[in-house]
Structures are given as structure tokens and as C-alpha cells.
Amino acid sequence: MNCIIYAVQIDDEKKIGLHARPIAKIAAAISKYKNIEVEVIKLPDNADITKSVKLTGNETKVKAKSVLNFLGLQAKNFSKIAFIITKMDEKVEDKKLEEVKSEIISLLKEEKLIK
Secondary structure, eight states, X not given: OXXXXXXXXXXXXXXXXXXXXXHHHHHHHHHTSTTEEEEEEEEOTTOXXXXXXXXXXXXXXXXXXXXXXXXXXXXXXXXXXXXXXXESSTTSOTXXXXXXXXXXXXXXXXXXXXX
């Protein structure tokens, strides 16, 4: 299984963090991708997201398609989160992972949650 990890720091203008509307948009967008799973992890405040993110396996992961679980991460302004985008079927082209990542980035920017 191939996967990519996309880490980001929430930096929203309204200072309310990752709330229901953007989460619902992300969940809806990734739901259309079959055989791709997206999980979200809230990273420690001191995580360096400018480098490759190293996961210990003890992090709390939630499925990005579950709006309630995603909200449970309580990612607020300046929280660091990582999206783990995994291809569940080898027949799916690797470029689909980048496509999902691009869609997530676009939605986060559209909602003014990242710059």
C-alpha cells in the first residue's frame, strides 16, 4: 500500500480553527475517491512540519470521512495536523494520492485555514 502524509498548521483568519463546515467539505470531497482512505492526526504543538513527519503509531487517528470523529480532534488555530492518504488497492494509480492531497489543500485554502 502506498501512502503520503501531508502535514499542515491551521492558521485561520477567524481564529476558530477546524470547524464543521470545512470538515464536512473535506469529508465530502474525499468520499468520492474509492479505494483511498484518509486519516487525520493531531500532531504535537512542537512537531516540525517543515520536515518529514515521523509517526510513532501511538497517535490518535480518525477517518477524515467521519465528520464527528474529525471534529473530535479539536484542531484549533495553530494546531498541527497530518492527513495520511493511503491507497487501499494497488490498481489505483499513485497520482490519485496527490490528487486527494491537492483537493484537501484547495479546500483548506478556500476556507482560509492555511495560507
